[in-house]
Amino acid sequence: MTDNRFRGFGEKALPFLKALDFHQNREWFLENKDIFEAHLHEPLGDLVEDLIQRFEKAGLPFKGDRTKSQFRIKRDTRFSKDKAPYNRHLSALLSPDGSKWTETGCFYVCIGLAEYRGCFASVAWWQQKPELLLGMRKAIVEKPRAYRSMLAALGKNGLQLGDGDSLKRTPRGFESVTDADLIEAVRRRNFNVRHPIDPERITAPELVDDLFDFAERARPLIDWGRAIQGTLVNEP
Incomplete structure (x- = not known):
């Protein structure tokens, strides 16, 4: 495609994060904010805008906003042992309602240092409400063919599917x-697939x-979850 808005991340994107990891202070960040904006935040x-347009045309349920869909580079350290004020990555999340704080299927992209999160994208059902997670577990047991077909x-x-965060024991009711x-499936808390991004390719427009x-x-995973979600919505 030739009409991309996205032209690639800047060449200083990862070097900026590397330097930020070393300095980790507000004064340095403000002095170098122009690099952050030009090489990371704006790209x-x-x-995000390119993907939103493509997802809409393809019927994929991922919406968002170029600014609101991005997570802040500044960290909330109140409940973390790591008191570094800045993340070593920049990321964004797209979801059916356009919210970052979603419990439905979502698309996530992260550009970061390899020794931390690295560069990758993920499509996931993540941190679902208990009733949706229970519905998924019931669907796995009651309609195993649909689950296996999705896999x-x-x-x-x-x-x-990624290893994810799983229970050590089978949940009550599924013994x-x-x-x-x-058994492995019903112990899952999340259902996700992951796509690694070559750090050397983040400057290429073809990344989009x-x-x-x-x-x-990843559409089979999204369609499987949405079908289950739809049955819960339609229940009396």
């Missing part, structure tokens, strides 16, 4: 499940094409 906004479709597209793959292609390949 991520362009990437097979992901596999055909070169993707697989009768005996199939190993279904790669991320859109990833989201398309």
Whole structure:
């Protein structure tokens, strides 16, 4: 595509984060804020806008805003042992309602240092409300063919569910499940697929094409979750 708004992240994007990791103070950040804006913040906004337009045309349920969809570079350290005031990454999240704080299927992209989060994208059902997570677990047990078909479709597209955050024991009410793959599934708290981004490619305009292609390949996961979500909404 030739009409991209996104032209790639700046060459100083990762060097800026590396230097920020070393300095970690407000004075240095303000002195170098122009680099942050030009090489990280604005390009991520362009990437978000390009993806939103493509997702809408493709019928993928990911919406947002070039500014509001981005997470702040400044950290909330109140409940963290790590008191460094700035993140070593910049990220954004798109969701069906355009909110960053969503409990529905979402698309997440992160540009960061390899020793921390690194560079990657993810499509996920993450931190769902208890009733949706329970609905997913019931669907896995009651309709295992649909769950396994979703996994097979992901596999055909070169993707697989991430390890995620799983329970050590089978949740109450599902003790009768005996199939190993279904036991693993009902113990999951989240369902996500991940796409690594080569740090050397973040300056390339084609990154937006790669991320859109990833989201398309992750569609089976989104469709599976939305089908379950729809049954919960329609319940009396």
